[in-house]
Amino acid sequence: MRRTRHVGRIGGAVTAALLTALGVAAQPATAAPARPAGPVAAPAAGQTCTAADLGKRHPVVKSAEVSPAITHFKGWYVTQGSTGTQTISTNVQETISVSVGVNGSVQGSFAVEALGTVGASLGLNVQVNYTTTSSTNKSITWDFYQPGYYGLYEGTKKVTGTYGSLNCNRTQQADGSWALKWTEGPDTGSYTTFTTLEEGAVRCEDKVPANSIMRKAQDLLDCGSPAAAAKHPAGPVPSAKAGQSKHGADNAATAAKAVQSVKATQATRAAKPVKPAPSAALNCQPGAxxxxxxxxxxxxxxxxxxxxxxxxxxxxxxxxxxxxxxxxxxxxxxxxxxxxxxxxxxxxxxxxxxxxxxxxxxxxxxxxxxxxxxxxxxxxxxxxxxxxxxxxxxxxxxxxxxxxxxxxxxxxxxxxxxxxxxxxxxxxxx
CATH class of the missing domain: 2.80.10.50 (Trefoil (Acidic Fibroblast Growth Factor, subunit A))
Structure with a gap:
């Protein structure tokens, strides 16, 4: 389930519009936390600018969508007598890469400013430099106090949306005079980032917040109703575990292929020059x-x-x-x-x-x-x-x-x- 927020033109001291929390980390992961994103000093549309600003550009966030995402997952049975600390290898579910615009990465100060503006407007600490969640299986160590059927996971909040840019340009005013003002230019694009990673474990019968990372992981257990979920037997892992492992392996293979495909596309764009089309007939103005x-x-x-x-x-x-x-x-x-x-x-x-x-x-x-x-x-x-x-x-x-x-x-x-x-x-x- 997703929550979408449309953000108006953002400038000056960015307005902090906090979204409802999408879940609390049950146990923090060992990954480095997201870099805090404070208010970004930027102009607002309609403010005056000077001729020195004609060659400058600032981001304006047009929309932002926040959704819980599970990057690693494993269904796991804990039997009577096997409680305590266990280390479980989880499988890749989704790989998230931070990117701004057409480059598939984060290049230059505009991208960092754009992501900082996103984080400040949502009240979230988001990644503002290029990074990616792990594309390989990872182990999670967890203390199990009760027998049952658990979902071990690592997850985050994925943040996506669109942006435009503010540029300094001449604007005709109501009285017919002209002035230089920051206006929203024709340049637009999309971005992807994510918040701090968290690890956790959840059972079918646990009551967890809607729209949370934990709820997203619980959905992967395919528990059905809470009453049905409570009937999972404790004891030796049944044959269904093999199906769960295969499902996780298939997901990991699919994710790995997707990552390789994205990397290949980016490498092709970066390494293979685009062949220009045959010289087009230009309609040029007479002056030079x-x-x-x-x-x-x-x-x-x-x-x-x-x-x-x-x-x-x-x-x-x-x-x-x-x-x-x-x-x-x-x-x-x-x-x-x-x-x-x-x-x-x-x-x-x-x-x-x-x-x-x-x-x-x-x-x-x-x-x-x-x-x-x-x-x-x-x-x-x-x-x-x-x-x-x-x-x-x-x-x-x-x-x-x-x-x-x-x-x-x-x-x-x-x-x-x-x-x-x-x-x-x-x-x-x-």
């Missing part, structure tokens, strides 16, 4: 632009060499138009421009390389133009009259910026943008 650092002479220039990236260069450092860009296949939604960036000098489109797209600080380069979200960018603009902008990759959701102001410095992606304001550029017509 430089993408400058505001008030300084360095601007984006396409790479001269293969396997190199877009770098900051001095204006007119080459006569090959490598520092000239056109906006192509332009669309606009809620004041946010989406476009491909076509380079006049080499005829390629700006892109994040597919084999490193899941990495924080992956560099920006050019490639043959195609229908690929890695080549699409959201452009956030200052108020009319200013040419300052921030850029965000559509596929990864990361903002574009640079580590330091220096000739030859690579343009890279940062999940939350550059908090020192160096992710703000100027779109200068040439």
């Amino acid at each position: 632009y430089k993408i400058d650092v505001p008030g300084k002479p360095l601007n984006w220039s396409a790479p001269l060499l293969a396997n190199d990236g877009i770098r900051l260069r001095e204006s007119n450092w080459t006569s090959a138009h490598l520092d000239n860009w056109r906006l192509c296949n332009v669309t606009e939604r809620n004041g946010v421009i989406e476009a491909s960036l076509w380079n006049w000098g080499n005829g390629g489109c700006a892109t994040i390389p597919a084999d490193i797209a899941n990495q924080e600080q992956a560099y920006l380069t050019t490639a043959t133009c195609g229908e690929d979200d890695l080549q699409r960018f959201y452009i956030y603009r200052d108020v009319p009259g200013s040419t300052k902008i921030g850029l965000q990759n559509k596929y990864t959701g990361s903002m574009l910026g640079h580590d330091r102001y220096a000739d030859g410095e690579l343009i890279r992606q940062y999940s939350s943008g550059r908090q020192d304001g160096t992710g703000t550029y100027t779109l200068t017509a040439v």
